[in-house]
Amino acid sequence: MPKYSLKLYVIGRSPRSQLAIANLEALMRAIGGEGHDHEVVDILENPELAEQERLLATPTLIKAAPGPSVRVIGDLSDTKAVAEALGLELAAGHGRG
Amino acid sequence: MDQGKQISSVAKVPTGITGFDAIANGGLPALRTTLVAGTAGSAKTLFACQFLAEGILQFGETGVFVTFEESPTDIRRNTLGFNWDIETWEAEGKWVFVDASIQHGDQEIAAIGHYDLGALLARIEHAINRVDAKRVSLDSLGAIFSRFHDSNLIRSELLRIAVTLKRRQVTTVMTAERNREYGDIARYGVEEFVSDNVVILRNVLEEEKRRRTIEVLKFRGAYHQKGEYPLTILPGQGVTVIPLSAIELRQRSSEVRISSGVEQIDDMCGGGFFRDSIILVSGATGTGKTLIVTHFLSGGAAADERCMVFAFEESREQLFRNASGWGIDFAEMERDGRLMVVCNYPEVMGLEDHLVSMRAAINTFRPNRVAIDSLSALERISTVRGFREFVISLTSFIKHQEIAGLFTSTTPTLLGGTSVTEAHISTITDSIILLRYAEIDGEMRRGMTVLKMRGSSHDKNIREFTIDQHGMHIGEPFRNVSGILAGNPTMSAGEEPGSKPARILE
Structure with missing residues (x-):
């Protein structure tokens, strides 16, 4: 089972965040x-981190590790789709309902 | 007064782009967003870069460049030919890139659920804070539409960015693509959210020649020149707009002569003024400039011409009283529809607004000759450059109407001297008449000379003239006196100025 490192970039504490x-x-x-x-x-609070990652949209979720960095944007409302886009393995029992 | 303030409520930011500020009547609307739209290769990116570069070079204003298309590396390299050292400016905190370009290896990013461009906005604001930016360029909007599928969302987000930039007190240029030279303003319906101010760049193939033009399509609540103006890109300079007024001035003048209203002045000018010429009358206060204007108008009316005067120094009552003091009835001329007198204080509005209202008045009344008394009164409400552009625009407009324009200019000193007005417009005018005081034998006398008469021979003498209840009377040339124009008349020994023996020499 890989060990994931995920970073979510948001703007303030808005409902969307x-x-x-x-x-x-x-x-x-x-x-x-x-x-x-x-x-x-x-x-x-950390605009220079957005600059570093060259972010345009928020929220943005970046899978920093393992492997090459991959990102998705949006409020992540569909867990399965997020996992698919970032290449994450979900535990058994998830993703089927 | 209130009206004047209202008209000029939209302040302008001079871009510093040669010629552009002339056609934009001062520059881009301050603290607002202007959409600069053009087809591929129409110099949009260059315009966006130059807006920031000239801000740094000419006005000490820092800028933020948000690039959606070309990488900062490409932009730095491509602008070296214009002598812009962006890399140094970045190091000095004068220029900041917000890099929103697509990098090699960037993959399409999946969107899962709702999102906005908050990160981009935060980066732009952060960049503005870092260098206290006064100017922002976003180049070009089409590229960001191609990266997100939801065009409606991007449109509303770009609107949010425009609103935020306005609140941040910066002046913004956003560039956008067009598919065709003549058609929709921009792709993706961009004009729907930044429609207040639109500039169009064109690169048209015309008679087998590439012709670049620029057009200010609209500035909401602010004046600008209408139509397309030629544009060139010069190495070391960037975009240069060529205001047509400068070209028109080189056009051939009419050969038709009109009377100045004073026979002797006509003679001195070799037969009168040219019909579509600009005449500058310069002199100290009280030398008789307004009198020459009065004669100019009554001479026009006598020839059944329509005459117009814009007076910036004297009230209507004063002008009419002066005229009747010289035996000329302005009221009658006005009743007959041969004269229109427009009196205004220079300070009631900005120079651009004066220009616009004067043009409108001329277009409405359609005069054959126009006088401005005095042009130098308008000097004080503008910068030297703004004043010169005003004069160029006004002059070309008047010439374009094929009418004669007589401008007066007040010199600051009583004896000799030139005014700022003269220094800046003497090359634009076709004829120059100098009126000077000459102190001779403890007496103040008046002298007149035709200094310049484009396209014609003219009297080179300095002639003495007097003013009485019938107006102006021009006499003999001063003899044995020199230095009148310099304000330092000196007499040759043994001779009286203007005396009989002197005339034997003729």
């Missing part, structure tokens, strides 16, 4: 297991 954060938590539960690492970055 809150929703994306909640959906990230759900994603982490769906992945399950131990040793994963996820982080929420508020761009208003």
Whole structure:
């Protein structure tokens, strides 16, 4: 089971940010297991991080590891689709309903 | 007064792009977004770069360049030919890139659920904060539409960015693509959200020649020149717009002569003024400039011409009283529809607005001759450059109507001297008449000379003239006196100025 490192970039504490954060938590539960690492970055507090990653849209979720960096944008409302786009393996029992 | 303020409520930011500010009547609307639209290869990116570069070079204003299409590396390299050292400006904190271009290896990004361009906006704001930017360029909007599928969302997000930039007190240029030279303003319906101010760049194949033009399509609530103006791209300079007024001035003048209203002045000019010429009358206060204007108008009316005067120094009552003091009845001329007197204080509005209202008045009244008394009164409400552009535009407009224009200019000193007005417009005018005081034998006398008469021979003498209840009387040339024009008359020994023996020499 790979150990994922995920970073979610949001703008402040808007309803859309809150929703994306909640959906990230759900994603982490769906992945399950131990040793994963996820982080929420508020761009208003760290605009230079948005510059570094050359972000345009928010929310943006970046899979920093393992492997090449991959990103999706949006409020992550569809856990399965997010996992598919980022190439994440979900724990058994998830993704079928 | 209120009206004047209202008209000029939209301040302008000079771009510093040669010629553009002339056709834009001062520059881009300040603290607003202007859409610069053009087909591929129409110099949109160059315009966007130059807006920032001239801001740095000419006005000490810092800028943020948001690039959606070309990479900052490409832009730095492509602009070296214009002597813009963007890399150094970046190091000095004068120029910041917000790189939103597609990099090699960037993959299409999946969108899952709702999103917005908050990250881009945060980066732009961060960049503005970093260098305290006054100018922002976004180049070009089409590229961002191609990266996101939801065009409606991108449109509303770009509107949000425009609103934020306005709040941040910056002046913004957004470029956008057009499919055709004549048709929709821009692709993706961009004009729907930044429609207040639109500039169009064109690159048209015309008679087997590439012709670049620029057109200010609209500035909401602000004046600008209408129509397409030629544009060139010069190495070391970038975009240069050629205001047509400068070209028109080189056009051949009419050979038809008109009377100045004073026979002797006509004689001095070799038979009168040319019909579509610009005449500058310069002199100190009280030398008789307004009198020459009055004669010019009554001479026109006598020839059954329609005459118009814009007076910026004296009230209507004063002008009419002056005229009747010289035996000329302005009221009667006005009743007959041969005269229109427009009195205004220079300060009631900006120079561009004066120009626009004067043009409108001329277009409405359709005069054969126009006088402005005095042009130098308008000097004080503008910069030297703005004033010169005003004069160029006004002059070309008047010439274009094939009418004669007589401008007066007040010199700052009583004896000799030239005004700023003269220094800046003498090359534009066709004829120059100088009126000077000459102190001779403890007496103030008046002298007149025709300094310049384009396309004609003229009297080179400095002639003495007097003013009485019948107006102006021009006499003999001053003899044995020199230095009148310089304001320092000195007499040759043994001779009286203008005396009989002197005339034997003729």
